[in-house]
Amino acid sequence: MAEERRGSWFGFGFCGFGQALGSGRGRQVHSPEPLATPGPGADVCRVSASWSYTAVVTRERPSPPHFRPRPGGVVRPPPSQPSAPAGGGQLQLSGAADGAAGGCRDAWASEALLVVLRAGPADGPGPELQAWAPGSALRGEPLWTHTLVPEAGREDAAGGEPQARALPLLPGARAYVSPRPPFYRPLAPELRARRLELGGEHALLLDEAGQVFSWGQGRHGQLGHGTLEAAREPRLLEALQGLPMAEVAAGGWHSVCVSETGDIYVWGWNESGQLALPTRSLAEDGKTVAREAGRPNEGDSDMRTVGSEDGAPAPFIAIQPFPALLDLPRGAEAAQASCGSRHTAVVTRTGELYTWGWGKYGQLGHQDTTSLDRPRRVEYFVDKRLQVRAVSCGLWNTYVYAVEKEESGPPQPRA
């Protein structure tokens, strides 16, 4: 069995509070840089970025992640983020909030609240959920705590994904944590949640069967039910029925999901092109879609362009109220997606990273601050011969986990 090379994390975008990105100089980074905190060589298993600070969880001691093919024999790429160690690792904050703590399995950063999942003792009460004021530097007492039921079997549950269920979804998937009161929010058990993502004013849930549910505000179309109405309870995305999803991601006012076959679906607000649909704001700045000067992108022929052959202007889409299928260049298949407040990042199965949407703070990683309403590959990783494995967006920045490319041959199936 081939041993997975340790990868490392990179970041780009807004770092006006001195958070973990790059060298820590300046307020913005426009091209990927290795993380300054916790430093090269650290075994980071979770990056959660809020607007003014970033939380990073590293393992106490290195251990190779487990790989296993999904039941049914379909080989998938290695898990996007190495699983959190059962005993809990080290949590480090950087930016407007600082501090560190041990025994942490997971962390979730927001401006109002830092949520930490502390490992419980092996045979005692279960893990403890703690909510801290970000400015507390993890000293003193948390704002509130909640002891969870010790779950039977953790990441090694038969048939389960090696990837831990991440905050804000709580282990056991019976509830999730919210940055606004009430902080502890139960989920109906029949939902069988696998992943939960919180947007600016909505929530997305992916269940064990690959179905997507949404609830919250709908005025920007982010719920995907075809209307602008709000939903108080989780409501099934009927437009996606029959298409099992593997990943979901929620931005400020938009939603993205990735199917098991590698297709991307987007819906919600497109004001900065975050849905990769033509947007009026960029057209008026003369920036929409064009064949850009400089590096040509192969495979552009299957990209939608603004302006059809007869010169009639293509319709601009401000709000997309139900899922739309999005094609990446070169027919690339998606593996994982993450959203900032107004931008989108997607990792492909072949280890490329595509970004689009709002780019004012360099969060797209294309060495400039222009916004884009179509996907563009982040060439840094191609140039450095790095395979991107995971992406995690803060509001205005993007964190990427990548490993060095293998020298030869296609990826081998791993036992």
Next chain:
Amino acid sequence: MAEDNHEPLAGASALREALWALLPPTKEELVPELGEEVEAGVARLLREAAALFCGGRRSACLQASEAVLDYSWEKLNTGPWRDVPKDWRRVYALGCLLKAACLCHEPGDAPAVAEALRVCDMGLLMGAAIHGDVLLKVAAVLQAHLPAGKRPGPAQEQPSTKKARNDGVSVPDVASERQVPRLRCPSLQHFRKQFLAPGRPVILEGVVDQWPCMTKWSLEYLQEIAGCRTVPVEVGSRYTDEDWSQTLMTVNEFISKHLRGESSDVGYLAQHRLFDQIPELKRDISIPDYCCLGDGEEDEITINAWFGPRGTVSPLHQDPQQNFLVQVIGRKYIRLYSPQESEALYPHETHLLHNTSQVDVENPDLERFPRFAEAPFLSCVLSPGEVLFIPVRYWHYVRALDLSFSVSFWWS
């Protein structure tokens, strides 16, 4: 006093002094206490921006203010507008204040001052009042330091004689429809007893004859007073259409593009509290006396401007307050349906549009909406100098027959 672009230093220092006099002198006074809704990170950045400003570090202050603006803008767009905590709107306004002040820091040229004015207007449109309405005062100072403003096209041009976008647009056969009654200066008691209490529409004549707007307002005058001010404009035939959108532009741009120009898009400066934004225009209007018959305070009355080309349409809808619609420029065709007829008007079922009818009044789809044909209504052509009383929740449909400027007063 017109500014000469070739002597930026002389004018610019006068501008700076005028601005400095308006601003709180210390960073502690610049940023007031903010509630718990405003998180520690952004509060800290805002205070840092204020400190940078007071320390003369313009470029760094601009960067910090920009981030504060972008972050608070996201909060302003989260959740229903009426639920946005006022402190977020204050933060946004403070960001605008700092940014505008920084843009005028250096010996300015007209584009920088125009941009600073645009930023002030953003703070006025989306922010909440800070430091005793300082943004209004800053806007007035900036406006005074802008060159007299480019006027597109000859000043004498009469836009109403220009080729209209929709030539052959119909003037309805109003004579065949039941008319809204007209009264000349009725007494307060008469108005209350016959119209306000029973909720009956009426056109009041002679009530606004002395208002300065009746004689002063023209496109040239409006451009002179407010030409470089940024205002919200609705683009698209009607707000129930799919391709309807809202955008921002200066009054000059609005007039040249949508009133004088041949734009294929209908642009409507609609339902905008222009008189809160530009106090100088407020001096040209007053408050109808009959508003004193209501329960509310005078400063609770919402005054909206409705300024647009021929052909703007407000689909049939109802409002939750009493309304006086004052017609200043041009004529409007208006149809009124009683709230008792609501079922025959087929309101939208969504919460967002539940106060709007699905029926296109002048081109109704009677197969889908059969009962509409039988619903009784009143109609009128409202002309300059006339005031239409629209009782609370009375359904109304409005189409401009000419280039039009109306002022509405929502009161309770």
